[in-house]
Amino acid sequence: MIGCDPMNSRYSRATQQLKKHNIRLSNRRLKVLECLCNKLDHPTADQIFVNLHKEVPSLSKTTIYNTLHTLVEIGLVRTLNIEANKTRYDIITEDHGHFGCQTCGRIFNVNIELESLAKGELSGFNIWERNLYFKGICQKCLLNKNKNREVVY
């Protein structure tokens, strides 16, 4: 696996932010960041661990958790609690929602502007974070299911 494209703007912005916060750009941290920037969509800590283990076998899970916590702390990453007892991490911190397919397990991004929701009812409240998620079956899985049906009957 080749490292995160250095031209990846999200990655480079993130490293800048780390510098700003006086957090060292250690190899391990950059690997975790890289993993979040690459194809992996909303990975769990364990998925990051498995993914990086081939490349960096000595990387510990504790370091992954430590890194994720610091990334969350400085606002470069946000956590998703869509499934019970499984925290997922999202490098995209801009306002958006999610769809979790209960068949294939994938988490899709959903473009939604959440900023304006519930303004009235929550006036007087200090809102730090907005999350919207849907659960169901994605298009692809629905099509597959129908295909299988046709074959079976």
Place this chain on the structure above:
Amino acid sequence: MIGCDPMNSRYSRATQQLKKHNIRLSNRRLKVLECLCNKLDHPTADQIFVNLHKEVPSLSKTTIYNTLHTLVEIGLVRTLNIEANKTRYDIITEDHGHFGCQTCGRIFNVNIELESLAKGELSGFNIWERNLYFKGICQKCLLNKNKNREVVY
């Protein structure tokens, strides 16, 4: 603690539903249901356990989990994944959102119509469940914080 007001419409509708599904209205199940209908807002399995333990000391946690699972299965209760590694249960299954105060830990209900959101982008997807939650500090906690500030300085 007196049992759930039998006139509580949500409670009685729930027992009807249980009957319809041929699930026995055992004492233990009704206690869990009662707990969900009463003041407790979005309790965890453990909070239900602690709450009922005084009254029914022999009630086991496994039974609480079993009951919650059956209630979720027949759609009488829904799960909330607002905090990591802590599933909360909500007897109110109608469309609404939540606000989790990071100071006092309370989960507030937020009236929001979610049905219409992301219709376009998720066309072709089968949506089973919609969840919206906010995190931040509630009004009361904000006021308290300011009060304390005044006292301290």
Place this chain on the structure above:
DNA sequence: AATAAAAATGTAATCATTACAATTTTTATT
């Protein structure tokens, strides 16, 4: 009362996450 089915229990196992002490690496200072 006998029997079968359903419900409930307690204990042990699992899984994600955290705590923490020990070790290694990096950085700053001499």
Place this chain on the structure above:
DNA sequence: AATAAAAATTGTAATGATTACATTTTTATT
């Protein structure tokens, strides 16, 4: 370059929520 201090990383053990499962208790049916 040698040394000391600070930061990062590691491995192991602990925690906490949830589940698995075998055993016991309760309930309904004959």
